[in-house]
Amino acid sequence: METQAVLENEKTGAMEGKYLTFVLSNEEYGLEILKAKEIIGMMDITSVPQTPKFIKGVINLRGKVIPVIDLRLKFGMPEKEYTKETCTIVVDVQGLLMGIVVDTVSEVLDIVEADIEPPPTFGSNIETNFILGMGNIKGKVKILLNIDKILSSVDLATLEKAAA
Amino acid sequence: MFKDMKLGVKLGLGFSMVALILVVAVLTSIWQVGKTSTVTNRVMTLRAPTSQSSLAMLNGINHSLAALRGWIILSKDKFKKERAKAWNDEINPSLKTMKTFAVNWTNPKNVERLRIIEENLKKFNQFQIEIEDIAQTVDNTPALKILFVQAAPQASILIGNITKMIDAELKVSMQDSWNTYQGDVARRQELLLRIKADFGYGGLIHKFKNYVLRGKPKYLESIRALHLSITETIGEYSSVNGLTAEEKSALAVVQETANKYMSAADHVSTLLTGEDTMVSDLDKAVKIDDSPAIAGFEVLNSRYEALVSEKGKHMTGAVKRKEILGMMADVRGTTGLGLANIRAYLLSGDEKFRKLFEKFWAKNTTRFADLKKNVHLLTDEQKNAFKEFSDARKKFNPLPPKMFKIRGSLEWNLANRWLGTKAAPTAFKIKTQLDAMQANQVQLMATDIKEADRLTGVLNKLEWALLFAGIVLSAVIGFFITRGITKPINRIIAELTEGSSQVSAASSQISSSSQSLASGASQQAASLEETSSSLEQMTSMADQNAKNTREAASLANGATKTAEKGLEAMQRMTESIDSIKKSSDETARIIKTIDEIAFQTNLLALNAAVEAARAGEAGKGFAVVAEEVRNLAQRSAEAARTTSQMIEESQNNADSGVKVSEEVAVSLNEINENVKKVTSLVNQVASSTDEQARGVSEMNQAVTQMDSITQQNAASAEESASASEELNAQAGQLDSVVDDLAQVVGGRSINGSNGNGSRPHLSQDTTDVMPKKQHELHEPAHQAPPKKQLKELQEAKTVKADEVIPMDDGDFKDF
Numbered sequence: 001m002e003t004q005a006v007l008e009n010e011k012t013g014a015m016e017g018k019y020l021t022f023v024l025s026n027e028e029y030g031l032e033i034l035k036a037k038e039i040i041g042m043m044d045i046t047s048v049p050q051t052p053k054f055i056k057g058v059i060n061l062r063g064k065v066i067p068v069i070d071l072r073l074k075f076g077m078p079e080k081e082y083t084k085e086t087c088t089i090v091v092d093v094q095g096l097l098m099g100i101v102v103d104t105v106s107e108v109l110d111i112v113e114a115d116i117e118p119p120p121t122f123g124s125n126i127e128t129n130f131i132l133g134m135g136n137i138k139g140k141v142k143i144l145l146n147i148d149k150i151l152s153s154v155d156l157a158t159l160e161k162a163a164a
Numbered sequence: 165m166f167k168d169m170k171l172g173v174k175l176g177l178g179f180s181m182v183a184l185i186l187v188v189a190v191l192t193s194i195w196q197v198g199k200t201s202t203v204t205n206r207v208m209t210l211r212a213p214t215s216q217s218s219l220a221m222l223n224g225i226n227h228s229l230a231a232l233r234g235w236i237i238l239s240k241d242k243f244k245k246e247r248a249k250a251w252n253d254e255i256n257p258s259l260k261t262m263k264t265f266a267v268n269w270t271n272p273k274n275v276e277r278l279r280i281i282e283e284n285l286k287k288f289n290q291f292q293i294e295i296e297d298i299a300q301t302v303d304n305t306p307a308l309k310i311l312f313v314q315a316a317p318q319a320s321i322l323i324g325n326i327t328k329m330i331d332a333e334l335k336v337s338m339q340d341s342w343n344t345y346q347g348d349v350a351r352r353q354e355l356l357l358r359i360k361a362d363f364g365y366g367g368l369i370h371k372f373k374n375y376v377l378r379g380k381p382k383y384l385e386s387i388r389a390l391h392l393s394i395t396e397t398i399g400e401y402s403s404v405n406g407l408t409a410e411e412k413s414a415l416a417v418v419q420e421t422a423n424k425y426m427s428a429a430d431h432v433s434t435l436l437t438g439e440d441t442m443v444s445d446l447d448k449a450v451k452i453d454d455s456p457a458i459a460g461f462e463v464l465n466s467r468y469e470a471l472v473s474e475k476g477k478h479m480t481g482a483v484k485r486k487e488i489l490g491m492m493a494d495v496r497g498t499t500g501l502g503l504a505n506i507r508a509y510l511l512s513g514d515e516k517f518r519k520l521f522e523k524f525w526a527k528n529t530t531r532f533a534d535l536k537k538n539v540h541l542l543t544d545e546q547k548n549a550f551k552e553f554s555d556a557r558k559k560f561n562p563l564p565p566k567m568f569k570i571r572g573s574l575e576w577n578l579a580n581r582w583l584g585t586k587a588a589p590t591a592f593k594i595k596t597q598l599d600a601m602q603a604n605q606v607q608l609m610a611t612d613i614k615e616a617d618r619l620t621g622v623l624n625k626l627e628w629a630l631l632f633a634g635i636v637l638s639a640v641i642g643f644f645i646t647r648g649i650t651k652p653i654n655r656i657i658a659e660l661t662e663g664s665s666q667v668s669a670a671s672s673q674i675s676s677s678s679q680s681l682a683s684g685a686s687q688q689a690a691s692l693e694e695t696s697s698s699l700e701q702m703t704s705m706a707d708q709n710a711k712n713t714r715e716a717a718s719l720a721n722g723a724t725k726t727a728e729k730g731l732e733a734m735q736r737m738t739e740s741i742d743s744i745k746k747s748s749d750e751t752a753r754i755i756k757t758i759d760e761i762a763f764q765t766n767l768l769a770l771n772a773a774v775e776a777a778r779a780g781e782a783g784k785g786f787a788v789v790a791e792e793v794r795n796l797a798q799r800s801a802e803a804a805r806t807t808s809q810m811i812e813e814s815q816n817n818a819d820s821g822v823k824v825s826e827e828v829a830v831s832l833n834e835i836n837e838n839v840k841k842v843t844s845l846v847n848q849v850a851s852s853t854d855e856q857a858r859g860v861s862e863m864n865q866a867v868t869q870m871d872s873i874t875q876q877n878a879a880s881a882e883e884s885a886s887a888s889e890e891l892n893a894q895a896g897q898l899d900s901v902v903d904d905l906a907q908v909v910g911g912r913s914i915n916g917s918n919g920n921g922s923r924p925h926l927s928q929d930t931t932d933v934m935p936k937k938q939h940e941l942h943e944p945a946h947q948a949p950p951k952k953q954l955k956e957l958q959e960a961k962t963v964k965a966d967e968v969i970p971m972d973d974g975d976f977k978d979f
Contacts, residue, residue: 018777020770033777039770041763084760087767105766107794108773108787 016113019135021106021142022089025077028106030135030144031089037097038090039105042082051158058163059088059099066090067159068099074150091147098159100147109142111135116144174648178641185637189630196623203616211609214265217258218598218605221281224254225288225591232292232299232587236579239300247296251289259285274604277597284594291587299579306578307510307570310563318560319503325553326496329546333489348405352468355401359418360461362394368425369454375429376450379436384429391426395419401464411467414460421457428452484541491535495553498528506564510571518568525564532557650909657906664898671891674884682881688874696867699860706857713850720843727836734829738822745818748811755808762801769794 019030020039040061045068047057054073058065068088072079080103088099119131130149135142151159231247234240259282266275302309362368368390375383398419402412431449502524509517532554539550575581772790776783 018773020774033774036774039767039774041767084756085763105770108770108777108790 016111016116018108018110019142019144020089020108022087022102023104023106024071024075024102025080028140028142029102030109030111030132030142031091031147032132032144033108035091035093035147036089037092040088040090040099041084042086042088042101055158056101061090061099064097065163066097066099067163068101069151069159070101071150072101072103093148093151094156096156096159096163098163109135109137111137111144171649174645178645181641182634182638185630185634189627189634192626192630193623196619196626200616200619200623203612203619207609207612207616210265210268211605211612214262214269215602215605215609217261217265218602220254221258221262222595222598224250224258225594227254228292229587229591232295232583235296236299236583244296247292255285270608271604274601277601281594281597281601284590284597288587288590288594291582291590295579295582295587298582304577304579305510307567307576310567310570311506311510315506315560315563315567316503318556318563319499321556322499322553322560323496325549325556326492326499328549329542329553330489330492330496332543332546332549333485333492344405349468349471351404352401352464352471355397355404356461356464356468358397359394359401362390362397363418363422363457363461368394368422372425372429372450376432376446381433384433387426387429391422394422406471408467410463414463417456417460421452421454421460424452488535488538488541491531491538494531495528495535498524498531502528502564506567510567513571513576521564653905653909657902657909660898660902664895664902667898668892668895671888671895674888674891678881678884678888682878682885685874685878685881689871689878692867692871692874696864696871699864699867703857703860703864706853706860709853710850710857713846713853717843717846717850720839720846723839724836724843727832727839730832731829731836734825734832737825741818741821741825745815748814748818752808752811752815755804755811759801759804759808762797762804765797766794766801769797 018033020033020036021028021030023029038061043059043061045057045059048055048067051057054069054071056068056070058067070079082101083103085104086101087105088101089105090097090099115136117134117136119133130146132144132146135144227250228247231243231250235243235247262278263282266278269275298304302312364370368387371383371386371390374380375387398415401407401415428449432446435445435449502521505517505521505524508514509521535550536554539547542550570576769790772793773787776787776790779786
């Protein structure tokens, strides 16, 4: 136990820092600030055929072609109409730039170790490695995401292809 | 037998008898009057005119004598005319008249008288003519004749000659007057001295010599001046009195010499100014001979001396002449005065004039002698005149005594003498005869007048007798004829009266029936009036309805218009609300833009935070800035949200406003609809009202027709009433005519009226008339029919009237 606790502490100790919070289907999520490259408003997405649904397409960001995924669809949430608050966060995933569409971007928070909880376990069947932890700020729980773990390798490959 | 004759015959007979009486009377009068008139005629045409003519003749004689006297005294022609007139207009005509009457005279003595008168008138006229002819002629007064014919001519010769002598004397004195003489002498002296001065030393000749020697122009000027003075003085000298021929020629010579000097001076001047002048030329120029002038001066001087020496002679001569003038003046004066006194004495006969004449004549004789002594001093003219004077005086001298003698005698004025001694006695003789004739005529006239009176008396008695006879006969005849005429006329009168009463009854019946007709018609008219008035009311109400309807229609129109206006306003409101919405939409858009900007700024801030995080330690400050920027962005986002909320609210309000206006529009439309319905209803009402009015007017027309018919009925009833009135009037007239006739015949009226025939008016009950008439007719008139008979007649007539015109009120009801 102690090890686990220490492991957890180490884990949580490693998680403290600045997080970029955003809202997705009335839930607040957080994202490591270092992973986020840029936040942009919604642009025209050029859809790429023969790609999974959650891959919306590609965008042209200052000459660079970046694939865009809809996080809602990835998480299996119902699709929502894009509003003026909908933004695209450009993240760096294992060296690959991609954009994720979120409902709104809130703020940059500096979360301390004390406010982070390790991710909950819902049994061994459900995979929760994409959650870094649960942040607790002013009574509000924000799910801190591990962006690297959201997309599987398959997805990554597809993404690469799409971007090519 | 008298009664059987015709009316005309009766009248004729009666009038002819009256006429016969009249004729007899008139003839008798004429015969008597004729006798009277003969006598009066005699008086008028014989006696009176004769008497008148003798008076006229007497007047004529007196007039002629007066005119003659006037002629003698005043010698105006009008007296001659008057005398002639007296003879022509009075004496001669009256003589002629008397001669004409003399044929009829009854007294032979008067004829003899007339003969004497005629004879003497001839003589009288002759005397008058003689007197008239001589009067005012110079022969009438022999003394005056001598004066005019003999004395006066001589006297005028005397006066003429002495006057001639006096005039001549004055002329001589004037010529030889001492003063004139003195003046002439003095004048000569003065002028001669002046000429001498101008000519001699310091004068013309001296100046000329100086000029020749020295040549100075001032000398030429003085020469010119002296020459002018000399010429002037010579001119004056020529006009002096008593200039002799020698003197005149002397003056001319002097003038000539002066002229020579003047022209020489001029010549010298030209020579002096010329360049080629030689002394010899000058010498020639100045050679002038003075000797003629000097001789002339001598002549003038000697004349002057001669005149001076005559002085003494003139003085003595002048004094003596004055004496002679005095003598001549005395002679003339006394001659004139003497003549005047002769005249005065002859005219007046006053001795003082004779004495004055003798005084003057004595003086005349004395002065005449004086003049005779000085006859040698007279001029030839005067001597001739004096001779004639002496001759005339010799002739004149014996005449005054002769004249005076005649003046003293009785035969001084022949006209007066003859008047007294010849004309007057003859006139007296004539007058005596005329007076005798006059007296005789008066006597005869008296006798004739007495005869005339007697005859008129006889005529008077005769007239009275005839008058009486005539009256009696006329009365008798008149009575019988009148009776014969009036009986039949009275009978006719009675019949006429009956007839008129019948007519009257009938007319009263007609009147009553027409009265009832008229009353029925008037009732009808009254009810028609009521109907008409109620129709009027209906018409007025219908009119009122129509008016109200029109008002309602107009109001509905107004409402429609108002609703339309409301709709319009609604539309405008909607438009404005739309514009509000548009502007708030725009505002929302802008807010959205702001919101977007805020969002983008937020993103930018987040990006900045990311970069700051990436920067690590170095980016901490930047992270703060990014945080602030994000805060700012959030704030603007907040503001934008609030604003958009507000805009939403206002949009909602605008929407609700629009809804409300729509509701309002709906209600307005409803109103419009209702108004349209109302309008249509009102129109319906209007049309029905019109129909109503039409119906009423038709009814009105019908009523009017009925009214007119009723009026016609009433008019006809009136007419028949008036016709019956007329009939009544005619009956009345007939009555009056009958009355007149009765009056003419019987002297009184049968119908009790004063003859204008007025019957009682038919509006009264006709039964009143009947009893009165019956009563009247019962008065006794000697020609009236029996009373009973008349009453029956009247009753019968009353019944007859009703039967003739069977009318009752029942008939009128149907009408």
